[in-house]
Amino acid sequence: MKLPDKINTNCPKCGKHTQHTVKLSRKGKESxxxxxxxxxxxxxxxxxxxxxxxxxxxxxxxxxxxxxxECSVCKKKRQRVFAARTKKPLEVGK
Ligand SMILES: [Zn+2]
Known part of the structure; x- marks a missing residue:
């Protein structure tokens, strides 16, 4: 499934809709x-x-x-769980 690399969504820090860059979040290595x-x-x-x-x-x-x-105004990063389950990995920015 393909996703755009920039979306407009609400930023909780700015308190309004701003442009966000989208990346896939990789899980870090467990200590x-x-x-x-x-x-x-x-x-x-x-x-x-x-x-x-x-x-x-x-x-x-x-x-x-x-x-x-990642908010383009305040650079605040946050995670969002993509609701649908996908068999193939997501493609961002294609
Ligand atoms: Zn922001």
Whole structure:
């Protein structure tokens, strides 16, 4: 699916509609020593298997994409979850 690389939308900092540049937001690498990871490793240790979510029966086909919007006036960045699930990755600015 194709998206424009510039859209007009509301900026919460400016308080009005301004032009935003659109990029795909990539998830950063998870730190191996964060609190949730340490707690999860502690629970997973030893016998007993995984404490959380048993094996999924049904998998969703598409992924939800996260867009990174940057206001052209105040340069404030924010994320927006693109509502539709897409099988192919989004194409921005084509
Ligand atoms: Zn702004």
């Amino acid at each position: 191996p020593m964060n609190r949730g990871r340490r707690r999860y490793d502690e629970v997973k240790k030893g016998y007993g298997g995984s404490p959380r979510c048993p094996k999924k029966q049904v998998y969703k086909v598409g992924k939800r994409n996260v867009l990174l919007l």
